[in-house]
Amino acid sequence: MQGDAFLKCIDPNCGLEYPINSTNVQCEKGHLLDVKYKRTPNEKLKEIFAHRGMMDEGVIFNESGVWRFRELLNFCEIDTENIEQCSKFLVSLDGAEGRQSKPYHMTKVSAFTEISNDNLWLQPEGYNPSGSFKDNGMASAVTHAKMIGAEKIVCASTGNTSASAGMFAANEGIQCDVYIPSGQIAPGKLSQAYQFGAQIVEINGNFDDALKQSLDDAKNHNGYTVNSINPFRIEGQKTIPYRALEYLKWEAPDWIVYPGGALGNTSSCGKALMELYEWGWIKKIPRIAVINSEGASTLSDLYNGKFQEEELRWNKGKPNTDLIKQYYDHLDQEGIKPKTKATAIQIGRPANILKGLRALEFTNGIVTTASDSEMLDGMSVVGLNGFDCEMASGASVAGIKKLLEQEIIKRDDVVVGILTGRQKDAMLPVDYHNNPKNRFAIPPKI
Numbered sequence: 001m002q003g004d005a006f007l008k009c010i011d012p013n014c015g016l017e018y019p020i021n022s023t024n025v026q027c028e029k030g031h032l033l034d035v036k037y038k039r040t041p042n043e044k045l046k047e048i049f050a051h052r053g054m055m056d057e058g059v060i061f062n063e064s065g066v067w068r069f070r071e072l073l074n075f076c077e078i079d080t081e082n083i084e085q086c087s088k089f090l091v092s093l094d095g096a097e098g099r100q101s102k103p104y105h106m107t108k109v110s111a112f113t114e115i116s117n118d119n120l121w122l123q124p125e126g127y128n129p130s131g132s133f134k135d136n137g138m139a140s141a142v143t144h145a146k147m148i149g150a151e152k153i154v155c156a157s158t159g160n161t162s163a164s165a166g167m168f169a170a171n172e173g174i175q176c177d178v179y180i181p182s183g184q185i186a187p188g189k190l191s192q193a194y195q196f197g198a199q200i201v202e203i204n205g206n207f208d209d210a211l212k213q214s215l216d217d218a219k220n221h222n223g224y225t226v227n228s229i230n231p232f233r234i235e236g237q238k239t240i241p242y243r244a245l246e247y248l249k250w251e252a253p254d255w256i257v258y259p260g261g262a263l264g265n266t267s268s269c270g271k272a273l274m275e276l277y278e279w280g281w282i283k284k285i286p287r288i289a290v291i292n293s294e295g296a297s298t299l300s301d302l303y304n305g306k307f308q309e310e311e312l313r314w315n316k317g318k319p320n321t322d323l324i325k326q327y328y329d330h331l332d333q334e335g336i337k338p339k340t341k342a343t344a345i346q347i348g349r350p351a352n353i354l355k356g357l358r359a360l361e362f363t364n365g366i367v368t369t370a371s372d373s374e375m376l377d378g379m380s381v382v383g384l385n386g387f388d389c390e391m392a393s394g395a396s397v398a399g400i401k402k403l404l405e406q407e408i409i410k411r412d413d414v415v416v417g418i419l420t421g422r423q424k425d426a427m428l429p430v431d432y433h434n435n436p437k438n439r440f441a442i443p444p445k446i
């Protein structure tokens with residue numbers, strides 16, 4: 001295999017390798033792939049990253065919250081100091097992806113979750129250009145799409161991926177097809193896909209059905225898939241924990257908490273931490289906590305042994321994949337569909353489940369669930385601090401609260417919760433506040 005970067009199957013018993021310009025999102029046996037790098041980056045880069053973050057010289061790749069870490073995701077194998085090369089290869093929304101993202105203290109959230117304000121950090125990813133964390137990974141996935149000369153990108157989406165893909169595609173002047181579960185995505189997300197000129201394909205089914213159809217169509221019609229099973233999406237999303245860690249002076253927190261849907265975030269956080277630890281850039285491994293919605297709890301059910309009493313684990317690369325199949329068969333036989341008002345994470349078959357399990361094993365992670373009303377409270381208390389987030393992001397707050405109550409997270413632990421997207425379902429806060437029974441409701445005066 002030539003060069004520094006290549007693709008490798010995540011299954012240690014398979015381990016198939018492919019060149020970096022391969023268009024497969026999976027190995028030929030259908031396993032997920034990792035982007036791998038042969039070289040170990042020099043820790044002195046930490047200083048360069050910090051400097052780039054402060055510079056204001058109109059270099060968009062230094063302003064970008066993704067590309068200022070470009071040495072850690074240099075799958076294009078460019079000279080990262082050469083701005084002309086950066087401009088030729090790296091896809092960016094004028095440096096805006098990840099630029100506004102850093103962890104904040106939010107006093108009302110810490111009071112609500114009962115942890116000291118100094119110990120709780122929340123990182124809003126909704127301030128990305130398309131309004132969600134997806135822009136981090138879309139910058140890198142579309143960079144790879146451009147690198148291999150793709151003319152059309154394709155995704156299935158609960159709304160944020162399609163908004164992000166549409167925005168990047170319009171910027172790059174390439175086509176974009178988005179597969180949407182009809183009637184099941186927030187209006188603000190659907191309108192973004194139209195606004196950015198994506199070709200919408202309405203699927204009469206849920207996200208899992210839309211993903212299946214989009215993968216088939218991409219294969220048969222030369223489309224480049226930009227869902228999170230694409231390993232290049234994962235590379236860009238590694239910068240979410242990078243920014244949190246950098247802000248904390250690379251002192252790893254005890255916990256990083258995410259809502260769980262297709263588990264791209266869990267996978268990318270896990271990969272980022274595995275690499276940083278292997279390079280000696282962090283001395284401690286934060287634990288990942290994944291919060292499923294109660295109504296879409298595949299990972300939680302399997303991880304916590306709620307299905308057939310076996311606790312599904314990565315098991316050093318030998319997970320019991322039959323158990324996953326049996327769980328999906330059970331969902332089909334019983335006609336169980338994922339159901340939550342937090343439509344972003346209304347997902348029954350998390351495509352990255354195996355990478356997610358690997359991340360949980362490496363970080364000694366935890367999985368739990370939050371109800372719709374808990375997620376709405378979480379979303380609303382974030383709002384009371386003057387920050388915007390959507391209902392699925394409220395899962396991070398709800399999960400932190402629950403895990404503190406259960407004493408899984410300790411009161412003196414340092415916790416970073418990721419707020420994955422901004423509000424795109426305009427009526428949710430209106431309905432929440434008009435119901436005086438809701439914990440944080442401020443009903444209108446009439």
Ligand code: F0G
Binds near residue numbers: 156228259390421
């Ligand atoms: N939060 C938000 C706001 C999301 O849009 C998503 C996923 C998640 C959390 C879950 O993240 O999949 O990495 O576990 N949205 C996808 C979409 C599925 O199509 O926009 P994950």
